[in-house]
Amino acid sequence: MKHLLLALMLTTAGTVLPPHAKAEQAPVVAQTPATVYYRSATVDGVKVFYREAGPAGGPVVLLLHGFPASSHMFRNLIPTLADRYRVIAPDYPGFGQSDAPDHTRFAYTFGHYADLVDGLLGQLGAKSYAMYVMDYGAPVGYRLALKHPERVTGLIVQNGNAYDEGLREFWDPIKAYWADGSAKSRDALSGLVTLPTTIFQYTDGVRDVSRISPDNWVHDQALLDRPGNKDIQLDLFYDYRTNVPLYPQFQAFFRERKPPTLIVWGKNDKIFPEEGAHPYLKDLPDAELHILDTGHFALEDKLDEMAPLIRGFLDKQVAKR
Numbered sequence: 001m002k003h004l005l006l007a008l009m010l011t012t013a014g015t016v017l018p019p020h021a022k023a024e025q026a027p028v029v030a031q032t033p034a035t036v037y038y039r040s041a042t043v044d045g046v047k048v049f050y051r052e053a054g055p056a057g058g059p060v061v062l063l064l065h066g067f068p069a070s071s072h073m074f075r076n077l078i079p080t081l082a083d084r085y086r087v088i089a090p091d092y093p094g095f096g097q098s099d100a101p102d103h104t105r106f107a108y109t110f111g112h113y114a115d116l117v118d119g120l121l122g123q124l125g126a127k128s129y130a131m132y133v134m135d136y137g138a139p140v141g142y143r144l145a146l147k148h149p150e151r152v153t154g155l156i157v158q159n160g161n162a163y164d165e166g167l168r169e170f171w172d173p174i175k176a177y178w179a180d181g182s183a184k185s186r187d188a189l190s191g192l193v194t195l196p197t198t199i200f201q202y203t204d205g206v207r208d209v210s211r212i213s214p215d216n217w218v219h220d221q222a223l224l225d226r227p228g229n230k231d232i233q234l235d236l237f238y239d240y241r242t243n244v245p246l247y248p249q250f251q252a253f254f255r256e257r258k259p260p261t262l263i264v265w266g267k268n269d270k271i272f273p274e275e276g277a278h279p280y281l282k283d284l285p286d287a288e289l290h291i292l293d294t295g296h297f298a299l300e301d302k303l304d305e306m307a308p309l310i311r312g313f314l315d316k317q318v319a320k321r
Helices: 002-013 110-124 137-147 169-180 183-187 195-203 215-224 229-242 244-257 299-318
Strands: 036-043 046-053 060-064 086-090 129-133 152-157 261-266 288-292
Touching: 036 110, 046 110, 060 110, 060 137, 086 110, 110 137, 110 229, 129 137, 129 299, 137 152, 137 244, 152 299, 169 183, 169 229, 195 215, 215 229, 229 244, 261 299, 288 299
Parallel strands: 060 086, 060 129, 129 152, 152 261, 261 288
Antiparallel strands: 036 046, 046 086
16 A cells, blocks of 8 residues: 555656666667678779769769778768768779789879779769869869869868979979989889888878777788889879879869869878968868868878768758759
């Protein structure tokens, strides 16, 4: 009887839960992780590997990697976008899982890369796209933009250069090679494809190196160390000179087409330093600029800051275009 009266009193007065108890809540439904597909297509006789995720009919986001990486550098970003966007991230020939023909039989040039990416997108039916360009991805993407300016729905620029101000001291030995094309100047660049340099690219300028997975340089260096790959990379260092005369055309594209642009730049990067970020605003005054306290591969330690910026930009500027 006492128990019944106590129950009635609690019902009428309102139950007071003990401090350690929790009120019943609706169950939390976890978001289904995005499925990433690992595919290849043959473009002009070359196998081009690419990662793809997201709805087939979604707005396309093209992710263009830098040196010495591959689409692997986007492995953590892709799932944050793939619920709404069709994300395509290729590996250039000589990088990642794409073919790496002998450099004497294949033109390792940025113009060729742009043509191959263009061919891949044609096979995939991607008729318009926003581009994330980083490092080598900038000249590849901007050359693609010159081919099809009407297809570019937006730009996300991360340590990707299009201005003379962004080629500073790091580039002096490479410029010497551009100037004379000699075997001596070529050999002087051999250190750029070694493990210490690869580690440097991932860790220099990073405040908390414990946020950087060592898998990055183990993965990249294993691919750099493949027979013949050193010559592929040295060919590309030399061909980079052909991008610089195109800078005025890239800049004209920015001014004339005014693509919505988000710039997220690691300010401590010695390869493409902060000086290369600010000139974009001369040609794209409405661009959104964020300077981050990190180095070259900003996604590795600043994904938690960058993903919301990228997602917010795409949702606002690209999703409805």
